[in-house]
Amino acid sequence: MNVDTIFTASEIATPENKLLKGKEMQDIVVIKDGAVAVDNGKIIDFGKENEIRSKYSGEIISFEGKTMLPGFVDPHTHLVFSGTRENELIMKLKGKKYLEILKEGGGIQYTVERTRAASKSKLKKEAEKRLDNMLKNGTTTIEAKSGYGLNRKDEIKSLEILKEMKHDVDIIPTFLVHAIPKESNEKDYIDLCIDMLDEIKERDLAEFVDIFCEKDVFSVQESERFFEAAKKKGFKLRIHADEIEDTGGAELAAKLNARSADHLLKASDKGLKMMATNNIVATLLPGTPFSLFTDFPNARKIIDLDLPVALATDLNPNCYTESLQFIFSLAVFKMKMLPEECISSIKNGAYSLDRNIGCIDRGVNADLVVMDIPNHRHIGYRFGVNLVGTVIKNGAIVWESI
Ligand code: NIG
Numbered sequence: 403m404n405v406d407t408i409f410t411a412s413e414i415a416t417p418e419n420k421l422l423k424g425k426e427m428q429d430i431v432v433i434k435d436g437a438v439a440v441d442n443g444k445i446i447d448f449g450k451e452n453e454i455r456s457k458y459s460g461e462i463i464s465f466e467g468k469t470m471l472p473g474f475v476d477p478h479t480h481l482v483f484s485g486t487r488e489n490e491l492i493m494k495l496k497g498k499k500y501l502e503i504l505k506e507g508g509g510i511q512y513t514v515e516r517t518r519a520a521s522k523s524k525l526k527k528e529a530e531k532r533l534d535n536m537l538k539n540g541t542t543t544i545e546a547k548s549g550y551g552l553n554r555k556d557e558i559k560s561l562e563i564l565k566e567m568k569h570d571v572d573i574i575p576t577f578l579v580h581a582i583p584k585e586s587n588e589k590d591y592i593d594l595c596i597d598m599l600d601e602i603k604e605r606d607l608a609e610f611v612d613i614f615c616e617k618d619v620f621s622v623q624e625s626e627r628f629f630e631a632a633k634k635k636g637f638k639l640r641i642h643a644d645e646i647e648d649t650g651g652a653e654l655a656a657k658l659n660a661r662s663a664d665h666l667l668k669a670s671d672k673g674l675k676m677m678a679t680n681n682i683v684a685t686l687l688p689g690t691p692f693s694l695f696t697d698f699p700n701a702r703k704i705i706d707l708d709l710p711v712a713l714a715t716d717l718n719p720n721c722y723t724e725s726l727q728f729i730f731s732l733a734v735f736k737m738k739m740l741p742e743e744c745i746s747s748i749k750n751g752a753y754s755l756d757r758n759i760g761c762i763d764r765g766v767n768a769d770l771v772v773m774d775i776p777n778h779r780h781i782g783y784r785f786g787v788n789l790v791g792t793v794i795k796n797g798a799i800v801w802e803s804i
């Protein structure tokens with residue numbers, strides 16, 4: 403059979419095409435001297451190079467000595483913002499806590515002021531640069547949240563940007579209820595957000611909703627009220643849960659069948675077990691404690707409790723990285739996750755986003771990353787440089803290192 407392209411590599415490493423819970427995350431598919439046959443932007447077949455080459459003919463692109471993986475999926479980013487916070491890093495270095503800075507009008511509020519003031523084209527340009535960095539670092543699909551507008555006009559502005567942006571990185575938009583605006587209060591802001599849901603739905607500006615359910619931010623009760631309204635209108639749910647204190651966010655995620663609960667540093671065992679029962683993805687964001695000088699989530703315990711774990715950058719002005727490679731290194735060195743579990747996390751992230759991507763399988767979009775490493779065990783192990791050599795999106799090479 404004739405196909406557009408056959409990509410060959412010294413190793414192909416991919417998660418299986420299913421949700422990977424607990425121990426299952428260790429079992430990935432590894433093919434030495436492998437090949438992927440691609441036609442019309444889709445993976446037609448994959449396997450040993452000699453088998454694929456005997457079954458198919460087409461242009462052959464070889465990546466000798468390199469490892470091919472599915473394109474990375476980043477299921478938690480705050481892509482659209484203006485107002486970087488390098489000065490707050492100095493405050494944090496001197497001992498100030500994240501919630502103290504937020505209470506004093508800094509943190510998210512600082513970024514909100516600048517995001518509100520920024521034009522759409524300025525915000526777009528900044529977001530595009532971040533997307534370029536993501537692509538170079540192997541990411542081919544992201545979830546991206548609004549959340550630095552905190553009023554109707556500026557939340558819609560952020561969501562419009564996400565919808566209008568054209569980039570090789572696919573963007574899945576989320577309406578995030580992120581903080582209580584200075585000029586409002588918890589109840590009124592939730593009322594406003596509930597009121598905005600109709601417009602967001604009608605204009606197809608978001609597929610998911612999210613809320614920062616946290617002490618001194620949004621209570622579980624108000625989060626539930628917002629989620630119930632959003633669910634009724636057909637939005638899928640994600641939640642910033644139990645990051646700084648346990649407020650029952652994991653339980654809420656399980657109760658309302660969220661697609662993902664994120665952070666989870668302080669989540670109770672009860673909440674985590676409820677999530678495992680309901681197949682809710684635990685999205686861990688080790689870049690955040692890294693930039694807050696706090697403890698890392700207990701990934702080993704979460705995996706032992708049979709949860710499916712995804713990994714994300716949480717890209718935001720407090721935790722400013724576009725690189726999932728760096729996140730994999732933090733996962734390995736700070737949360738003791740295996741390289742195989744990092745690879746499986748890509749599929750779980752895709753699952754949480756309700757997309758059939760994040761793996762190399764027949765019929766799946768040919769989104770592939772070629773890393774300049776001899777085998778997948780170098781994932782995480784090598785850090786601080788970009789090991790991505792080539793990024794393939796829908797079957798076409800969209801980025802190559804020189
Ligand atoms: O996921 N926790 C809330 N939101 C972000 C931080 C956003 C910010 O500090 O600007 C997070 O860590």
Ligand code: FE
Nearest residue numbers: 478480642716
């Ligand atoms: Fe976040």
